[in-house]
Amino acid sequence: MKPRLVKSQREMEGRFEDVWVLVDEEDEVETWPDEAELQVVGSPAPRQDGLVRAGGAARYTVDIQLAGMLHALVLRAPVARCRVTALDLDSARATPGVRAVIGPEGPLTMNGDSPLTAEPAWAGQPVAVIAADTPEAATAGLAALAPTFEVLPPLALEAGLNEQRFTEDPRETVRGDPDAALAGADARVELTCETPAHVQSPLEPHAAVARWEGDSLTAWVSTQGIFDARRELARRFDLAPEQVRVISEYIGGAFGAKQGAGTEALLAAELARTTGRPVRLALGRHEEQVVGGRRSWTRQTVTLGARSDGTLAGIELAAVVDMGVGGWIFPVAEPVLSIYACENVRAMVFPVRTSLRAQNAFRAPGVVEGVTVLEQAMDELAAALGLDPLELRRRNHVDTDQGSGLPYSSKRLLACYDRAAELAGWDGRDALREPHADGLLRGMGCATQIWWGGGGPPAHATVRLDSEARAQVTTGIQDIGTGTLTSARMVAAEELGLPLERVFALGGDTLPNVYSPVSGGSMTTPAVMPAVRSAAGKVRRILLSLAADVLEISADDLELSGGRLRSRDGALDVDVVEVTGKLGNATIDGSGARGPNPEGFRVNTFGCQIAQVAVDPGTGVVRVERVVAVHDVGRIVNPLAASSQAEGGVLQGIGYALSEELVVDPTTGYPVNGHFDDYKVPTIADMPEIVVDFVNVPDANLPNLGAKGLGEPPIVPTAAAIANAFAHATGRRTSAVPLTPARVLEALA
Amino acid sequence: MPVSIEVNGEAHVLDVEPSRRLLAVLRDDLSLTGTKHGCGEGACGACAVLLDGRPVASCLLPVASADGRAVTTIEGLARDGAALQEAFVAEDALQCGFCTPGQVVSATALLASTPRPSREEIRAAMTGNICRCGAYPKIERAILRASGQETA
Numbered sequence: 053m054k055p056r057l058v059k060s061q062r063e064m065e066g067r068f069e070d071v072w073v074l075v076d077e078e079d080e081v082e083t084w085p086d087e088a089e090l091q092v093v094g095s096p097a098p099r100q101d102g103l104v105r106a107g108g109a110a111r112y113t114v115d116i117q118l119a120g121m122l123h124a125l126v127l128r129a130p131v132a133r134c135r136v137t138a139l140d141l142d143s144a145r146a147t148p149g150v151r152a153v154i155g156p157e158g159p160l161t162m163n164g165d166s167p168l169t170a171e172p173a174w175a176g177q178p179v180a181v182i183a184a185d186t187p188e189a190a191t192a193g194l195a196a197l198a199p200t201f202e203v204l205p206p207l208a209l210e211a212g213l214n215e216q217r218f219t220e221d222p223r224e225t226v227r228g229d230p231d232a233a234l235a236g237a238d239a240r241v242e243l244t245c246e247t248p249a250h251v252q253s254p255l256e257p258h259a260a261v262a263r264w265e266g267d268s269l270t271a272w273v274s275t276q277g278i279f280d281a282r283r284e285l286a287r288r289f290d291l292a293p294e295q296v297r298v299i300s301e302y303i304g305g306a307f308g309a310k311q312g313a314g315t316e317a318l319l320a321a322e323l324a325r326t327t328g329r330p331v332r333l334a335l336g337r338h339e340e341q342v343v344g345g346r347r348s349w350t351r352q353t354v355t356l357g358a359r360s361d362g363t364l365a366g367i368e369l370a371a372v373v374d375m376g377v378g379g380w381i382f383p384v385a386e387p388v389l390s391i392y393a394c395e396n397v398r399a400m401v402f403p404v405r406t407s408l409r410a411q412n413a414f415r416a417p418g419v420v421e422g423v424t425v426l427e428q429a430m431d432e433l434a435a436a437l438g439l440d441p442l443e444l445r446r447r448n449h450v451d452t453d454q455g456s457g458l459p460y461s462s463k464r465l466l467a468c469y470d471r472a473a474e475l476a477g478w479d480g481r482d483a484l485r486e487p488h489a490d491g492l493l494r495g496m497g498c499a500t501q502i503w504w505g506g507g508g509p510p511a512h513a514t515v516r517l518d519s520e521a522r523a524q525v526t527t528g529i530q531d532i533g534t535g536t537l538t539s540a541r542m543v544a545a546e547e548l549g550l551p552l553e554r555v556f557a558l559g560g561d562t563l564p565n566v567y568s569p570v571s572g573g574s575m576t577t578p579a580v581m582p583a584v585r586s587a588a589g590k591v592r593r594i595l596l597s598l599a600a601d602v603l604e605i606s607a608d609d610l611e612l613s614g615g616r617l618r619s620r621d622g623a624l625d626v627d628v629v630e631v632t633g634k635l636g637n638a639t640i641d642g643s644g645a646r647g648p649n650p651e652g653f654r655v656n657t658f659g660c661q662i663a664q665v666a667v668d669p670g671t672g673v674v675r676v677e678r679v680v681a682v683h684d685v686g687r688i689v690n691p692l693a694a695s696s697q698a699e700g701g702v703l704q705g706i707g708y709a710l711s712e713e714l715v716v717d718p719t720t721g722y723p724v725n726g727h728f729d730d731y732k733v734p735t736i737a738d739m740p741e742i743v744v745d746f747v748n749v750p751d752a753n754l755p756n757l758g759a760k761g762l763g764e765p766p767i768v769p770t771a772a773a774i775a776n777a778f779a780h781a782t783g784r785r786t787s788a789v790p791l792t793p794a795r796v797l798e799a800l801a
Numbered sequence: 802m803p804v805s806i807e808v809n810g811e812a813h814v815l816d817v818e819p820s821r822r823l824l825a826v827l828r829d830d831l832s833l834t835g836t837k838h839g840c841g842e843g844a845c846g847a848c849a850v851l852l853d854g855r856p857v858a859s860c861l862l863p864v865a866s867a868d869g870r871a872v873t874t875i876e877g878l879a880r881d882g883a884a885l886q887e888a889f890v891a892e893d894a895l896q897c898g899f900c901t902p903g904q905v906v907s908a909t910a911l912l913a914s915t916p917r918p919s920r921e922e923i924r925a926a927m928t929g930n931i932c933r934c935g936a937y938p939k940i941e942r943a944i945l946r947a948s949g950q951e952t953a
Contacts, residue, residue: 096893098890098891099890099893099895101898102889102890102893102895102898103883103887103890105895105897105898105901106883106887106889106890106895106898106901106902106905107835107875107876107878107879107883107886107902108834108835108836108874108875108876108879108901108905109835109876109879110898111834112837112899114837114838115828115834117829117832117834186829187829188821253933254899254933255837255839255845255847255897255899255900255932255933256839256897256899302897302898303897304837304897304898304899305896305897305899305933306897336841337839337840337842337845532897533898533934535893535896692893693893695893696896696934696936696939697896699935699936699937699939700896700935700936702935703935703937704933704935727840727842727844728839728840728842728844728845728931729842729844733931733933734937735927735929735930735931736923736924736927736928736932736940737924737928739937739938742938
């Protein structure tokens with residue numbers, strides 16, 4: 053091993069930062085060539101833990117049951133802004149079965165700001181927490197608190213905009229001279245559209261279980277980031293990292309909402325420390341819908357100016373974002389800045405502070421919102437120019453990232469357009485507008501997808517091969533439902549030349565101290581899989597060397613695949629156990645680290661979706677009949693799980709387009725539809741036919757695998773494609789997404 | 802009040818508060834955590850179990866209502882033969898897997914009454930089971946597969 057530390061760049065959802073990266077020359081393996089005949093990678097594989105999950109044996113955080121475990125409940129602000137005027141902590145403490153009560157004044161042993169407050173600034177903010185022997189006792193204790201509140205008016209959005217009440221300075225990005233370009237354009241369209249507050253709604257809510265053993269803390273946390281959670285818990289409780297173990301073996305969905313330790317793990321750990329008993333804190337459904345997080349509401353105005361040939365002369369975006377009390381401003385401006393070639397762009401983002409929790413990530417945060425409005429404006433421009441919408445997009449194709457001036461490492465968007473058009477029957481789309489016997493109005497619309505998804509260092513993996521030729525892959529992957537652990541298993545099996553069933557991948561536990569990044573930013577596949585392959589490659593080389601000794605043949609003359617060792621001349625063909633069996637209790641170990649991304653490129657993913665909708669002009673109900681989703685994410689490791697990711701993204705996009713919208717009561721600032729019966733996520737009855745395809749060409753400039761991430765891309769263009777299909781069907785647009793029956797009827801009136 | 806329930810073929814006499822929900826008794830008292838608490842409001846289907854063979858939302862059912870009746874949970878289905886679960890795995894009809902036990906329970910009830918359901922029948926029977934990951938296309942395929950029908 054020849055380790056070096058080099059400076060590289062890391063990207064997370066469009067944010068770039070410089071990092072030091074440990075580089076080992078032995079980690080650098082060549083990308084499998086396009087024509088390589090791979091045995092495992094690229095073939096559909098069911099999930100390694102599928103039966104465990106399907107049979108109900110998987111233990112999610114909410115399923116952890118420990119001897120003596122207490123159940124915690126949180127008292128929350130019942131309106132957005134208020135002051136606690138009375139709180140009967142003594143009565144709560146005197147309630148039978150209650151073992152601990154913490155109020156806004158404490159007592160707290162943890163460092164830093166208390167997660168509890170007597171002056172809530174957002175709907176559902178925690179005020180007090182109770183731990184009791186049973187959930188019923190905790191409920192009784194919560195009632196005994198008998199809180200009273202002085203209700204304060206919530207911070208309203210429109211007033212906030214007028215008063216310039218921002219969470220941080222508005223952002224303006226300008227390139228070229230957009231004013232002159234728009235003024236001189238041959239065609240110009242302006243479109244304003246609102247996009248909804250969109251709740252992640254994982255079926256497993258935010259939850260944590262904490263147990264102390266002496267000065268060591270074990271925390272089961274339903275989180276996308278076990279190492280972030282470990283760091284946060286160590287800092288808050290004055291512990292060394294090795295004194296904290298975070299376990300997140302099974303996660304019941306996250307979609308961006310479950311970052312780090314969360315308030316749940318902090319409070320559970322605090323309560324467990326003071327009571328000396330394990331504590332579970334799991335949010336209820338209503339809590340999850342109100343405080344679990346959301347994609348921000350936005351109102352965007354996009355102005356496009358084009359030359360008569362359709363090429364964009366200028367773009368302007370003004371986006372108002374309802375931030376809640378804060379959070380990072382997601383890249384809502386990215387689509388106008390990068391998706392099409394345009395020299396003159398102005399993008400303004402106004403982050404208004406309101407009285408909801410700080411906004412957080414939801415699958416392709418910012419970009420979904422931006423694409424949903426920009427892509428509708430593009431269709432309006434196509435109509436103004438009399439151009440086919442896909443043709444307009446082709447004419448504005450760009451091969452470089454216009455912000456940095458760097459070329460994309462690979463971009464096969466034009467192939468996505470062609471394939472999607474073919475699969476959707478795009479050429480016959482206008483026939484859909486003929487009258488139908490069922491009285492429905494039909495139309496077809498398209499939209500373009502851009503996202504990052506190149507991953508990067510740091511990410512590590514170890515592979516251990518035993519005497520029975522079984523390999524254990526250890527990672528820090530949090531498999532939130534994407535199937536990335538199965539991908540790790542496949543990559544290792546391919547590199548080791550072993551059948552899939554002889555390899556098993558582990559993740560979701562900080563104890564082995566093998567780091568993977570947060571399961572976000574579509575980065576697990578591109579970040580971790582190269583490390584897995586490098587680790588497996590080292591084991592393979594050692595194995596071949598040992599095989600040469602045992603079989604008395606040069607290692608260069610040996611091939612390893614399907615669990616068999618063969619000489620190139622065909623004379624020798626033995627099970628690999630012939631060699632590993634000599635190991636006894638020894639193992640062959642290898643570790644791998646993700647190398648840096650190539651300099652001089654931007655790594656992004658691309659795609660195109662085409663939706664067909666049917667609109668009932670009598671009821672205003674929009675039904676999505678078909679969605680074609682074609683994406684370019686480089687090499688596809690597992691086509692089965694990849695199509696599932698795409699279908700899931702499309703379905704969440706359908707919810708965003710048609711039915712999902714968190715509605716806030718203007719008088720209290722509190723959401724009125726924080727339940728599954730009034731916040732409507734898609735069901736199987738809402739499912740259209742979904743046709744998925746991938747370009748599936750490895751990115752030759754990405755190290756090791758040529759694979760990019762797929763978690764986020766499929767949700768990006770869905771709502772825009774549906775809104776464009778609606779406009780194609782009806783000739784109208786709604787002033788806001790989702791296209792609810794009320795908005796549709798208003799638009800058709 | 803003692804409540805007598807047969808759970809997955811085993812008789813239990815439980816001394817429980819009769820208004821406690823069946824879901825809480827299954828999960829907290831009997832440690833059968835395969836049945837999930839998704840919403841507690843009967844709106845998501847994650848808590849589905851079979852009560853005398855019929856699917857119910859165990860999060861709404863007072864345990865006293867199950868007195869003298871037979872409850873089958875996902876653990877019982879897994880023990881009695883995993884053909885449906887295997888179809889879910891083969892078709893990748895699960896992502897995070899949290900809703901999957903409820904999906905399997907509802908699909909079991911469907912196939913018991915309708916051995917070869919049409920796509921429309923599948924959608925009607927499964928619409929109460931939310932899958933936030935959006936595995937619906939493959940859930941439909943898994944049920945078709947388990948009932949010996951073409952999935953394409």
